[in-house]
Amino acid sequence: MPKVTFVQFTGDSRTVEVPAGWTLMEAAVQNGVDGITAECGGGCACATCHVLVPPEWAARVPAIGPAENDLLECTAVPRTAQSRLSCQIQVSAALDGLTVNLPERQS
């Protein structure tokens, strides 16, 4: 199973295994990783699963869709060039080893 690492704003990090087809958001929530709220349960409707994807991974994660792009304007911590919604990133073998950073807060 691909492994991904979530780095908290405080610097604490957790690495978890992700079953194929799950989203980054689900991987975090199911493993009790703090710092991802995901109020809407993955509907691309709330902007509370904000993560920062480092530039070296940017080309390997799926592209930002129009709905995600709009919602990224509404995150609690303002958007940066690395911002993504983790419910929109499906984890595949290509993302094995991905490390993402979490913003200070989600709401």
Next chain:
Amino acid sequence: MSIVIVGAGQAGLQIAESLRRGAYEGRLVLIGDESFPPYQRPPLSKKYLADQMADERLYFRPLEQLEKQQIEFRPQTRVTALDREAREVVLATGERLPYEGLALTTGTRVRPLPVPGADHPAVCYLRGLDDARRLRERLPAAARVLVVGGGFIGLEVAATARAAGKQVTVIEALDRLMARAVAPVVSDHFASLHRARGVEFRFGVGLASIAAQADGSFTASLADGSSIEADLLVAGIGVLPNQELAAAAGLECRSGIVVDEYARTSDPRIVAAGDCTWHINRRFATAHRLESVQNAVDQGKIAAASLLGQSVPYQDLPWFWSDQYDVKLQMVGLSQDHDAALVRGEPASGAFSVFYFKTGALVGVDSINRPAEHMLARKLMQTGAVVPPKAAADPAFDLKTCLPPA
């Protein structure tokens, strides 16, 4: 110290985890009457029904996560009584669980179809995972689906069934869709959307009876004398709060278990949260019951705080959503008693919002395929921003400028 939570849905799990986050270290029992770990309900009428989501993805947490937090989860466990004098929860097995604090998160159950023939095997409901499984098993063999009730559940099921190639008819007793929740412009938009996908509607007429046919199908007779033949019937005509345990224990109930703005029942040791409560939210002048994820989560947090001896008043902003086909409807606030509804954007474009005002104040916003506008509306309402109705109706006006300075 021991806290017992009766009901393992979203509100019950929220209370359990909020208690642990609030450094509660005593015994914590979470009782559910179903056989599954706590799960999300919203996908049941959407992705789960469309067979695009495995059971494990519905569950909020794997069971190990509950164990790790020392939450004693008891599935398939029925509570028969609350003994408030002895401070014990009585189980169907006769076992008695002592408590110092008790939370009731018993949710709701579907309102059964009140017509002759409603016990026909083709009649399905959608509330729990068992219901969803039964419906999902029956859907493939059905060519014609009759949906009773043009509310959120009925329309989401209609959309899923239509996407699966079924012939779908929806009957709605009122004259428009989602009538209690949205303005006519939104009802009309969704009626057009469903019609364009091939759904047929019958408005202003109720179901009178269901008669079995020899081949396993049925004939539904409507109140106007007409009839519809179908293979599967899905009823989404509302829910009833599970308040019998509370009422039998002498706790005050109306259309739900009565709680104050701190989620406390008429017994200070007992809180209640989620769909089952008749509650006070400081934002509103009157009490009400709300069936939503937002209410389960936010009121759950308030209830946990009360169990920890804190007094945090409930004043969160209500929000809801519904997915039908590829269209997302997001709602914020409570717009029922608005006196003006202003459309922002062009409904024909497929993406617009409706801003609801009451005596000039913004009381709610429905957004169709405009998630960013929905989030902005939440910010506007949360901050108490003053939004002039004229500005709301003018797509060229940047509503962000109405936000108070950060």
